[in-house]
Amino acid sequence: MKRILGLILLLCLAVAGYAYYQIMVVPVVPADAPGPVAVEIPTGSSYEQVMDTLAVQGITPNRTFFDPLAQQMGFYRERMRSGRFTLNPGSSAVQVIRKLRSGAQATVDVVLTTEREPMNVAAKVARFLEPDSAAFLSLFENAAFVDSLGYTAKTLQTLFIPNTYEMYWNATPRDFVARMVKEHERFWRANDRLKKAEALDLSPAEVYTLASIVEKESLVASERPRIAGVYLNRLRIGMPLQADPTAVFATREFDVGRVLNRHIEFDSPYNTYRYPGLPPGPITMSSVGSIDAVLDPEEHKYLYFCARGDGSGQHNFASTLAGHSRNIAIYVANLRERGIR
Numbered sequence: 449m450k451r452i453l454g455l456i457l458l459l460c461l462a463v464a465g466y467a468y469y470q471i472m473v474v475p476v477v478p479a480d481a482p483g484p485v486a487v488e489i490p491t492g493s494s495y496e497q498v499m500d501t502l503a504v505q506g507i508t509p510n511r512t513f514f515d516p517l518a519q520q521m522g523f524y525r526e527r528m529r530s531g532r533f534t535l536n537p538g539s540s541a542v543q544v545i546r547k548l549r550s551g552a553q554a555t556v557d558v559v560l561t562t563e564r565e566p567m568n569v570a571a572k573v574a575r576f577l578e579p580d581s582a583a584f585l586s587l588f589e590n591a592a593f594v595d596s597l598g599y600t601a602k603t604l605q606t607l608f609i610p611n612t613y614e615m616y617w618n619a620t621p622r623d624f625v626a627r628m629v630k631e632h633e634r635f636w637r638a639n640d641r642l643k644k645a646e647a648l649d650l651s652p653a654e655v656y657t658l659a660s661i662v663e664k665e666s667l668v669a670s671e672r673p674r675i676a677g678v679y680l681n682r683l684r685i686g687m688p689l690q691a692d693p694t695a696v697f698a699t700r701e702f703d704v705g706r707v708l709n710r711h712i713e714f715d716s717p718y719n720t721y722r723y724p725g726l727p728p729g730p731i732t733m734s735s736v737g738s739i740d741a742v743l744d745p746e747e748h749k750y751l752y753f754c755a756r757g758d759g760s761g762q763h764n765f766a767s768t769l770a771g772h773s774r775n776i777a778i779y780v781a782n783l784r785e786r787g788i789r
Contacts, residue, residue, distance in 0.1 A: 476509045479538035486554065490578060491530040491618055498528045498548070509541050517541055523549045530578070532556060532617035555614040558624075562663060562733045564702070566604050569733070578618045587621040597629065602729035606656040609635045610735050635736075644743040648680065653729075658683075659738040660730035661720075664693035667761030672741035674765065678750050680742070687751065689720035697731035757782035 477485055485505050489498055495518070502508070518524040523545045531553040535544055558576045563569045570584035587593060594604055607628050615627060636642050636652050645655045658679055666672045682689055692707040698716035712719070718727040750765040752772035757779040764775040 475538045476514075476541050476544050477507055477535045477537055477539040481506075481537035484534040484536055486532060486534050487548070488532045488578070488617055489528060489530050489548070493528045493530065494526070495524050495528060502544075507535070507544070509544070514541050514545075518545055521545050521549060530618045553616050553618075556617050558613045558615050560608055560610045560613070560733065562610060562735055563608070564732045569605070569608055573624060576617075577615065577624065579621055584621045584624065587625065597625070600729075603653050603657075605660075605730045605733060606653045607632050608733050610733060639740075641739075641743055648743070650742075654726055655742050656734050656739060657726050657730045659734035659742045660732045661689065661691045661693055661727075662741055663732055663734045663738040664696075665691065666738070666741075669737055671763060672738055673744060673746040674748065674750070675753060675763070676738075676741040677745040677748050678753055678765065680745050681749070681751055683725070685751075686724065688724050689726070691720045693731055694718050694720040694727055697727075754779050757786070757788075759786065 485507065487501060487505055487507075489501060493501070499511075515524070521542075529548065529550075532555075533547055533551060534554045535547060539547070556576050558573060560569065560572065563572050566588040567581075567585055570581045570588060573584055574581040588604060589601070591601065594601060597604075597607070599607060607625075609628075609631055611631070613627060613631065615624070619627075636645075642652070645652055648655070650658070658676070661679065662672050662676050665675050679689055679691070681687075692711075695707055695711040695714060696702060696704055698719040699711050699714045701711070704711070712721045715722060717723050718729075718731065720727060748765075749767040752766045752769070752775070753763040754766075754772060754775040756762050756764055764778060766772040766775055
């Protein structure tokens with residue numbers, strides 16, 4: 449009898465030892481993985497959906513031992529914790545469960561550049577975060593919500609400052625906007641930007657709107673302060689901005705190669721050939737460089753500028769209409785020399 453009990457004890461110890469080996473020693477995450485394995489668990493996932501997600505990443509634990517362990521460690525839930533997590537190569541079942549159950553989420557870099565409109569921002573952000581573009585756009589188009597932030601449909605784009613932001617993958621659209629509000633406030637408080645805007649007698653939204661025009665007009669970054677100076681000079685004397693990019697934005701013909709009379713004559717408050725002053729909102733997301741160019745413009749007497757037409761992307765500037773006419777002639781001559789009509 450004692451012998452039988454001894455054998456049973458040895459068998460139990462062997463089973464326990466094997467179970468310990470399976471959950472504590474055997475790698476669940478492949479040890480030869482080239483780096484940390486990112487696992488994204490969507491909001492509302494079930495336990496089985498999480499296991500399917502792990503399997504897609506090549507993580508296939510022995511379910512005979514993993515499932516009871518998950519229940520014992522409080523990992524097996526009706527609705528699993530969502531987020532993006534990184535699992536180190538060679539991680540055991542216990543280490544994986546601990547990370548997915550209560551470990552720190554990994555952040556993602558949300559990159560904003562110069563998206564044209566809120567709909568483009570929505571599409572861009574959805575590339576990095578869990579919600580789809582429709583969820584972001586729905587919030588951006590919620591008039592009551594936008595109004596509560598102090599914006600309108602036309603000025604909402606001024607909220608977004610191009611940069612790279614660390615965020616959690618499962619951040620909601622409201623989480624994203626709340627972060628943008630904080631970043632916007634931080635941006636304008638820095639480097640005396642609010643004081644500089646006040647000195648120009650412009651609000652931050654107006655600075656941003658003018659900067660969006662500078663953004664579209666300048667192919668060479670070093671010219672931005674000079675181009676900004678031209679537009680500020682025009683505003684000071686009540687001269688129409690007559691900015692080609694605003695006419696393009698008004699007509700929505702974004703792929704047009706050259707601005708024609710039909711663009712200039714198009715009736716829209718965004719068309720600065722037809723309406724004096726600034727348009728009602730930006731025509732693109734403005735880069736930080738263009739915003740700062742407006743806040744720190746080059747001081748000069750130029751009122752006109754014209755592309756050189758030599759392929760450099762640069763412009764010639766003039767303070768008189770006669771000088772501007774000469775620059776136009778240079779532009780035409782350079783195009784002809786390059787075989788462009």
